[in-house]
Amino acid sequence: MANVMVTGTGRSYALGYNLALRYLEGGDTVIATIRKPSPEIDELKEKYGDKLIVVTMDLLDSGSVNLAAEKVAQKTDHIDTLVNNAVGVSPDCDKGFFEADLDLIPRTVDIIAVGTMRVIKAFYPLLIKAPGTALIMNISSEAGSIEKCYRTNMIDYGMGKAALNMATMNLYNTFKDDHKVNIFAVHPGWIRTDGNPDNPAPLSSYEAAGILKDLFETRCEDFTGHRFITNEGVDYPF
Numbered sequence: 001m002a003n004v005m006v007t008g009t010g011r012s013y014a015l016g017y018n019l020a021l022r023y024l025e026g027g028d029t030v031i032a033t034i035r036k037p038s039p040e041i042d043e044l045k046e047k048y049g050d051k052l053i054v055v056t057m058d059l060l061d062s063g064s065v066n067l068a069a070e071k072v073a074q075k076t077d078h079i080d081t082l083v084n085n086a087v088g089v090s091p092d093c094d095k096g097f098f099e100a101d102l103d104l105i106p107r108t109v110d111i112i113a114v115g116t117m118r119v120i121k122a123f124y125p126l127l128i129k130a131p132g133t134a135l136i137m138n139i140s141s142e143a144g145s146i147e148k149c150y151r152t153n154m155i156d157y158g159m160g161k162a163a164l165n166m167a168t169m170n171l172y173n174t175f176k177d178d179h180k181v182n183i184f185a186v187h188p189g190w191i192r193t194d195g196n197p198d199n200p201a202p203l204s205s206y207e208a209a210g211i212l213k214d215l216f217e218t219r220c221e222d223f224t225g226h227r228f229i230t231n232e233g234v235d236y237p238f
């Protein structure tokens, strides 16, 4: 059984919570991070007890992330898999270039890309203590692909995910020689992460989480392939 950390798990209809749930159902120990109190996670904690470690952290704040890592280190000696799922976008995300307030963009990029790097840096000491190769899966998006970009909106989100993809590649280069930590960026599919049954996306968050969990198990030792993949394990252009 593995120790698996998932960021951004506070909403039961969204992906992070369902990833945590899938791993708990599989018997793994889960470190679930939240930004603010979550009654849904409290309920999971009641059910799974010590198998679920809940920690509060804000990706925008290095102090908060480092403190979370200290707290987790008091409860577990290693992390096998880290899924960086948390995301935050600006209220202007759906607007185009001429309408969007450009000053809102840096915060989104900070959460998605820099925040993820803060988490990886703070939890790295626990990742390298994994008995096998530790795996970092950065939940990216097709919206972060520069080559495939067709949109004129979602500027902050697309820039954040493109920056996350760059961070993934840079950290791959940093980690790859000793094979202790592996890392990918993953487009998780089109998912009803808002919990709205009218959402036309084909996958529920629970279905998507199951697909991703299975995929992650197959990629841990892959140090040669392309670093940006889809939920079907297919290479996606940066």
Ligand SMILES: NC(=O)c1ccc[n+]([C@@H]2O[C@H](COP(=O)([O-])OP(=O)(O)OC[C@H]3O[C@@H](n4cnc5c(N)ncnc54)[C@H](OP(=O)(O)O)[C@@H]3O)[C@@H](O)[C@H]2O)c1
Pocket (backbone or CB within 6 Å): 007, 008, 009, 010, 011, 013, 014, 015, 016, 034, 035, 036, 057, 058, 059, 060, 084, 085, 086, 087, 088, 111, 139, 140, 141, 142, 187, 188, 189, 190, 191, 192, 193, 194, 201
């Ligand atoms: N839905 C899709 O079709 C689709 C497609 C491609 C990629 N994705 C990716 O899949 C992942 C999950 O999407 P989702 O819609 O399920 O996500 P979400 O519910 O919108 O957000 C996930 C969590 O991130 C947390 N968060 C926001 N800002 C934070 C911060 N500063 N520090 C710490 N946590 C923070 C939120 O916490 P609070 O609950 O406290 O706000 C939230 O619970 C995301 O990375 C998304 O980009 C989704």
